[in-house]
Structure formats: C-alpha cells, structure tokens
Amino acid sequence: MQASLRTTSGRQALHLRRCFSAATPVAGRPRTMATAAAAGDKLPPLVSPEWLAERLSDPWVRVLDCCWYMPVHGRNNHADFRANRLPGARFFDIDGVAADAATARGLPHMLPSEQGFAAAMDALGITNDTTVVLYDHLGVFSAPRVWWTFKVFGHDKVAVLQGGLPAWRAAGLPLDTSPPPSDSHMFAASAACAAPPAAGSAYKARLDKSKVRSIDDMLANITTRREQVMDARSGGRFVGTEPEPRPGLRGGHIPGARSLPFPTLLEGGAYKPAPALAAAFAAAGLDPSQPVVGSCGSGLTACILALALYQVNGSLAAVYDGSWSEYGGREDVPVSTLPVDP
Template sequence: MMLRYFIRPFACPRIKLARGLSFSKEVPLIVEPEGYSHLLGSVVPLDVSWHMPNASRDSRAEFKKRRIPRARFMSLDEVAGEHPLSLPHMMPSPSLFATTCKRLGISPGTHVVLYDTIGVFSSPRALFMFKAFGHKKVSIMNGGMPNWEYASLPVDERVFEPVDYPEPELSTNWLRNYEDMKVNATAAPSESNNHELVLDARAAPRFHGTAPEPRPGLPSGHIPYSISLPFDILLETVTTGNGSQFTRLRNTKELYEIIARAIGSDAPLQPGSKVRIVNTCGSGMTAAIIWLALQRLGVNSALYDESWMGYAARPESIIATTT
C-alpha cells in the first residue's frame, strides 16, 4: 500500500496561547532549573531516565553517582503492566503505580518534578503516566539533569521514608489500544467520524519504510492515514561549555508552527477543536514527547500505549509505506 501526504504552505497566525493553557502558577507543566531550585524543600524530584536498549547506559547506576537533591529513581520498565506480546514499559496497573509511589515516598498530594539524564526524552512518558492516574501536582524539568548541571546547581544525596499512596483510578480515555488503531487504519479522516488524527514520533525513514526498525523482526512503515512528526524536531539541543549536549522542549511559538506544518492545518490546535489526536512511536516512549508539546499548547491528546511494537507485530495489521 502506498500513501502520500501533501502538506500545503502554512502561515502561522498570531498565537494566543494563554487562553488555551490551564496550568496553575503553583504547578506548572514545565519548570526550568533556575526557577525550580528554590522549591527543593517542597517538591520531590524523580529521576525517570530510560535509554534505548543499544545505548549501553545504566540509568540506575548513573542515578547513584549524581542526582538532583532529594531525588528518587523510578524505572519505567519495572513500573509497567503485563502485555500479551510482552512489550516493555506499558501502563502499569493502579495497584503497581500506587505501591511504587508509596515506596518512593510520594503521596497523591506530593508535587513531583520528573527529569531524565538526556534532557527531554523519557520524562514526558512518566508525566503522561502520572497525569493519566489523576496525579495533579506533577511537572517535568526542562533539559533534565544535564540542564541542572549546566546551571551550576548542586547535586546531593538524602534518605527518604515511604508514605501512603492509595490505589488510583486510571483514566482510560488517555490511552488507545490495538482495536482503536484498526479503526484509524481502515478509514480516511473524511470517511469516518470515529477517525483520530494519529501522529507518529519515530524518525521519518522508519515511518516511510525506507529504513529498518531497531527492533529485530519488525517491519518499518506506518499506520495508514497517520502523519510523521519525529519527536526530535520538537526539541532543541543545547551544547555546554565542555562540549556535552542535552535536549529541551522548544518554545510554544515554535511548537505551534512545527506541529501545524506537519498536520497541514492549525485547526486541531485551536481552542474548542473537536479533532481528536492520538500519539504513537516505536514502543510508547517518545510518543509522550508529542503529547507534552500538545499539552504545552493547551491541546489534550491520547497515547497508543503499545505503539509500533504492538501494531507491527500482529500479522493482520495494515502497514503503509511511501516507497
């Protein structure tokens, strides 16, 4: 099957984002290291670093060496639900989520600040998880641990005690499953009222089917009628004085322009839009970066939890390419 998407020229209108944002000043969606440091005594920083299997990095070991003061560590592969295809880091059960939070000294009223050691990579996925379970006070650190160190802020170690975290309720409307995606794969947006706008965070060559998937045995390509939106174009790379680099989320104007250009319209980004959006990627990790960018613009969206690993592994799946 061959699908081609034609994107018309896009002229960004004057953007008024404040109206679409509902995040309180007390609990911002994104915090900068300099603005966060004075809150050290009232929030819980949580290292949620995750790396691709071929990265040869040990997140837990790195956490033990250096971390933000009072930080705890949460493994997204360990806090994960069981899946019939044995896929990693799927959404956990409410019980597992609550038990993990108790162990980490996090209560439902705790303001949690999530960060990772790449900059912005796995922290949006963790933010999505907390939000889906109804945890109100949660933010991410823009630029993560590298940005913290870039700002010359201190690292520290401290012992913490477990607290109570009652089992929450998972907001299932935040997630999509395979049956939901089959609907999107069999009808064009103009032909079905049930169709959702599907944004794919993988690299464009994998989306188009011109480059192999990093996971053996999986074909490349994409869900029919989905749109390529590689997660890395939503991020900017900062180079420090010693030559190291980290990523951080772009500003709202840039995010608006990038997403609207990829979609071919700014309609889904407007207040009151009825267009439903679902994000996908390779394994459900970087799809949360698109989700975060949309949240930054005041746009709600869902996440296809199993993503391409689950979709492409099923022989009955319809796979589109542009080759």
Template sequence: MSALNISSPLVSASWLAEHLSAPNLIVLDATWFLPGSERDAQKEWREKRIPGARFFDFDNQIALPSAPFPHMLPEPAHFSREVEALGISDESQIVVYDSQGVFSAPRVWWMFRTMGHDQVAVLDGGLPAWEAEGNVVEQGEPSAFDMGKFDACYQAQWVIDGDSLLQHLNTPDVQVLDARAAARFYGTQPEPRQGVRSGHMPSAKSLPFGQLLKDGHFLPAEQLQHRFDAVSDADQRLIFSCGSGVTACILALAAELAGRKQLTVYDGSWTEWGATYKYPVV
C-alpha cells in the same frame, strides 16, 4: 516554606532550584536508555542526581508484569503501590527529569496524568540544564523517606490499545502522529527490534520528536503550535505513537504546551503494531 502548587507541565532548572526544599515536592529521575546502549540508568542515578531525586523505573518495576511489549502501563493498583513506595502521595507535587535533556521523563509525566495526578511537570533540559546553571548534585544511596498514600484514578482518554486505534485510523476527527525518525516512518530504515515490520499506519503522519526540541529543551509554545498546526487540525483528537511508547509522550507533552486538549498515547506503539500482522502497514 509553604506547600507548592505546580501550574505548568514544564518547569525550568531555576524554578526547581528555587522550590527544591518545598515540603510536598518530590523529584523523580526517569532516565531510560534505548536497548543495546549498555548503560545502566539506575547505576548512573546513584552516581549523580539532583539532590533528593528518587529513581522511577518504568521499564521494569512500574510496568505491567509479563506484558508482551516493553514497559506497558501497569494497572492502577500496581501503579499506586509502586509510587507509594517512592514516598508519593495524592498531595505530592512531582517534577520528573532525565539525564538526556528531554527524552524519557515525559513518559512518567504521561503515566501520572493517566493515573489522574495532574500536579506533575517535566524539568526542561533535564539534568544537563540543572548542572549548566551551577546547581549541586548528589551521589550514593538516597536518604530514607516515609511511604506515601496514593490512589490512582485511571483516565482512559490518555491511553489507547491497538484494537481501539485500528477503529480510529480513518476517522476525520482523529490524527495519528508518529514520533519515530522519518526514515523509520517511511520504511527506508529497518526497525531495531526483530519481527517488527517497517513502515507506518495508514493515515498516520510523521512528526519526529526531535523537531519539537532544541538543545535538550522544548521549543517555545508558539513554535510548537506551528508544528502541530502543520500536521493536524486544532480540534482533532491526537493519538501519539513511537517505537515503544516513550518518545510518543514527548509529543503528548509538546501538544499540551501548544494548547491542544484531546491527547492520547498508543502504549504499545510500533513494537506492537509492527509485530501484529492483523494491523495494516503502509
């Protein structure tokens, strides 16, 4: 089979089944569970995965060491070293999925985009969609694979820190969109992490990530466009936030599918903002 070229940031289970044996395709399981779930994503990957899928641990292994906030984006050299150990090279075509449909996989899509790798897509519907179409799964330890050669090329426009975001809060050409549930956004439901204030950033708007999905799949592009048009102008830079920088990436991917161009994720998200008292909260 000839080398593959990924032309969309979202692929279907049928597309992946057709191209699974492409020589430059690498499938990544990026399943992650919220703290307190008592589920072990890596253990579940060993028990059931798309054939050949490698586990991408953005919570501990491919994250900034000793960061004060969860799963912060690592330095480019760290990222390159870790993905090379997964057999990923600059020429690799990457499909990322998770076991919950669409939840944590967009985080890894965003990480690769931030590191300058555009040939990456998310599996729409994730592992449930793969199984629903009757495709096989495998279990046990993965087969051996060769080391990759990956050179990260950091794209600063994809990520922002708290101090920089503070300077943009009241800028007309920027709109902050918060992916948390509306009750958390408005402060009527307490935050799950201790020491984190309730509420939202001044001038931010609520766009819960679940409004962009149906049955574990993204809404059609036209409907996504309507969702973003309702909360932002077409030419605004969109900055996405959530609880800890995971579901914000669902918004980022949905915005790209909707045709938006200036997309940025606040990596520390509310875990950082709500716990840092110099940052204002409404």
C-alpha cells in the same frame, strides 16, 4: 553533595534561558507549595532548574529521576542514577513501574494497573497532594512518558524539568554523587508495583481510560479517521527505509498517521517555545484543536509529542500504549510506507 558544572554552547544556553524565563518565571522570594496553591498558582508543565532549586526543601515537592535509554545510547539508567542525581531525587524505573504481563509479551513499559501505580507511589512517598517534578539525563527524552503516566492516573501536580539533568548542570546547581541508600530503596517502587495487589494503599489512582488507545482502537480509526495519529519515530522508520531497533517488527506506519519525529520539537535538549511547537504540528499536517493520538516505537517518545501538544492546547493527548512494538509485530494489520497517506 557537590556542585557540578556542564559546559554548553552559547546558542544552547541562550535557548534554555529563554525557555525558562518564558515558561516558568521565578519569584524573588521562595514560597511553599501550600502557599502557592492558596494563591491560585497553577503548576506549569515545564519548570526551570532555578524554580526547582528554590523548592527542593519543600516537603510537598518530590523529585523523580526517570532516566531511560535505548540500546543505541550505550548507557545504563541504573548506573547513571547511582552516579549523579538531583539532591533528594528518587528513582522511577520506567520498565519496573509497568505491566508485567505486557512486558512478558515483548511490550515494554506498558501502563501498570491502578493498584500497581498506587503501590509504587506509596513506596516513593508520594501522596495525591504531592507536587512531582520529573527529569531525565538526556535533557528531554524519557521524563515526558512519566509525566503522561502521572496525568493519565489523575495526578495533575506534575511537571518536567526543562532541559533535564544537563540544564541543571549548566545552571551550576548541586548534584548528589554519593551512593544511594541501597538498591532495595532504589527499586522499592518497582517491587511494590510488581507485588500482588494489596488493599488500603494511601495513594488513590484513577486511570483515565479515555486517554489510552489499544490496537483495536487504532485499527478502527483507520476507517473512521476520528482521531489524528502523530508518529514520533524517525522519518525513515515511518516509511520503512530504516530498520526498526527491535527485531521482528515490520517497517512503515499505521495508515493515516502523520510523521512528526520528536527531535523536531527540541533544541539543545529542551523544548522549543510554544509558537515553534505549534508550527511543527501544523507542518506535520496535525490540527491541535482536533483529537490527536500519539504513537512511536514503544509508547515513550510519543509522550514527548503529547507534552509538546499540551503546551500548545492545554489538553492531554491520548497515546497508543503498545505503539509500534505491538502494531509492527503483527502480520494481520495494514501498514503504509507512503510519506503522506491520502
């Protein structure tokens, strides 16, 4: 292992320090997770690099690298994990720990079955009592999707590293740059998830179906408007003036949805403070005290919004898992291109 520093602007560094000190105060003396639980501490949704660094040796803490990229990023998540990762981190392959049948239909990284998720957790050495900390390589991008996945399968002891790998570097903390043990170890969770269901998984997963929306749910909601729909895509994609990155999809949005591009909630690769998040929801015409459903291109950046909303109201938002990859590929569903629907 070797320490690796990343330069950062003064503004970004100041913002990261404010977020860390406000969201996750670090005690002067490290405590084990068992001691913290006995003291009644609740794991916050975001943790700082300093908080995590004090707990890397705790056997009840598991760190997962969740890096994933859009083609426009021009990066490979497998290569990035092999090159640089937090000490002891294991790899959570977002496209691998997913529903194979949905992937075959062109819907990427849809939620796996309970059995598939449980098998992946067994392969990663995670129990129902493990505290899981997630990070990605862009700051805040793909890790919130995995956070929402853990939450929706009933695992509450999960947090996202605020600012991700860039913040870890900026704090001057060590990175593991040695080759991973083996590719079979790296992809063990994906292989376990894709294998035929096996009885007797040590991990017990229970999917909260009330937090997952289907296309039928979204179509019904156009009429009932029982739930607010927040769309994490860019404003141009929302109104159909920018092309979709996936071929064959229509432009526009689900009628009644509100536009809240996910970068609005971030600054310097980290979440803005909770009051700023609340203001962003209000500016988008969304009421955090009422039911909200997240949508985006493929169900990934919608979870950036879901984690932001969790910081505002403490509730887990539902997500339309198929998102625009499913809805925009249909010719028999209504689409709006208005900036604000009546």
